Amino acid sequence: EAGVTQSPTHLIKTRGQQATLRCSPISGHTSVYWYQQALGLGLQFLLWYDEGEERNRGNFPPRFSGRQFPNYSSELNVNALELEDSALYLCASSLVAQAYGYTFGSGTRLTVV
Amino acid sequence: DQQVKQNSPSLSVQEGRISILNCDYTNSMFDYFLWYKKYPAEGPTFLISISSIKDKNEDGRFTVFLNKSAKHLSLHIVPSQPGDSAVYFCAASVGNAGNMLTFGGGTRLMVKP
Numbered sequence: 069e070a071g072v073t074q075s076p077t078h079l080i081k082t083r084g085q086q087a088t089l090r091c092s093p094i095s096g097h098t099s100v101y102w103y104q105q106a107l108g109l110g111l112q113f114l115l116w117y118d119e120g121e122e123r124n125r126g127n128f129p130p131r132f133s134g135r136q137f138p139n140y141s142s143e144l145n146v147n148a149l150e151l152e153d154s155a156l157y158l159c160a161s162s163l164v165a166q167a168y169g170y171t172f173g174s175g176t177r178l179t180v181v
Numbered sequence: 182d183q184q185v186k187q188n189s190p191s192l193s194v195q196e197g198r199i200s201i202l203n204c205d206y207t208n209s210m211f212d213y214f215l216w217y218k219k220y221p222a223e224g225p226t227f228l229i230s231i232s233s234i235k236d237k238n239e240d241g242r243f244t245v246f247l248n249k250s251a252k253h254l255s256l257h258i259v260p261s262q263p264g265d266s267a268v269y270f271c272a273a274s275v276g277n278a279g280n281m282l283t284f285g286g287g288t289r290l291m292v293k294p
Contacts, residue, residue, distance in 0.1 A: 072224070101281065101282075103284070109286060110187075110270065110284050110285055110286035110287050111225070111270060111284040111287075112284075113281060113282075113283065113284075116281050123281075124281055158224055158225070160224070169215045169217075169227050169230065169272065169274075169282060170227070170282065171227070172217075172224030172225045172226070173224050174222065174223050174224045175224055
């Protein structure tokens with residue numbers, strides 16, 4: 069069974085640009101979660117999608133947005149990039165009824181210069 | 182407002198000894214708790230979980246203890262092995278059905294040979 073896959077692995081952008089990060093969940097998983105891990109910090113919740121709908125979002129500005137496609141894959145878009153957006157962005161998927169939490173991908177390392 | 186806190190950013194333990202990682206939470210609605218382990222350049226992987234109806238759950242060398250009155254949980258690793266060296270995150274949720282997880286800031290465990 070393929071795990072959660074994220075692309076690209078690394079992304080370098082200039083301040084003010086837009087970044088698009090992609091996530092493919094485990095087959096059959098309908099929920100996708102996005103987390104940000106900035107250097108030296110824990111995992112900060114960004115967004116939760118389930119069945120194509122945004123279910124919840126964390127305390128991030130509106131320039132962080134995303135969507136979930138009919139095949140349950142997901143995109144995270146970050147507009148007007150700032151230097152402090154440099155972080156590891158982790159995607160996770162789960163079954164709504166899953167009792168053991170999420171399965172995470174390996175993340176996308178976004179560097180804003 | 183950090184609802185899940187890991188107050189020790191790092192812990193160093195000798196191989197073969199016990200490692201005890203601690204976690205505190207403030208939200209009394211949390212009723213499901215998990216520990217994740219994260220190696221560099223990888224996504225977090227699920228380690229062990231506990232429901233609030235229990236006060237202990239054991240899986241091999243790993244045991245999680247929950248003290249609901251103190252809003253405190255701990256992860257015990259016995260005996261510790263060098264391969265256990267990683268960052269450990271505790272997480273909490275309301276319910277265990279794939280709901281949003283709130284993570285602590287992580288504790289870096291170093292097990293010395």
